[in-house]
Amino acid sequence: MSVRQLLALFDLATTGSLNLLRRWSFVKRAYLEAVGDCWRLRGHVLAERRRLRPFRRRDDAQMLRFLCWRLSRWYELQLLWRFGVKVSKS
16 A cells, blocks of 8 residues: 555544544544654654664565464354353343
């Protein structure tokens, strides 16, 4: 994904939470200031990536092979499907 696509998704999440919460101060702190902080730190991040480049053995694309797309609590969902949800009558 490109940066523009990520920012578009971020904007969609911002708009959704603004519609749900209706608090501009929360959206401003949670979303807009986060983008501003990332923008301010871009020089530092690029400098650190340049500094660490000689130590790296694999590229970012090669490290993607370690991503796991399965659900982290898949076994719990399987148990729910098998035995159902127990509800107490109190």
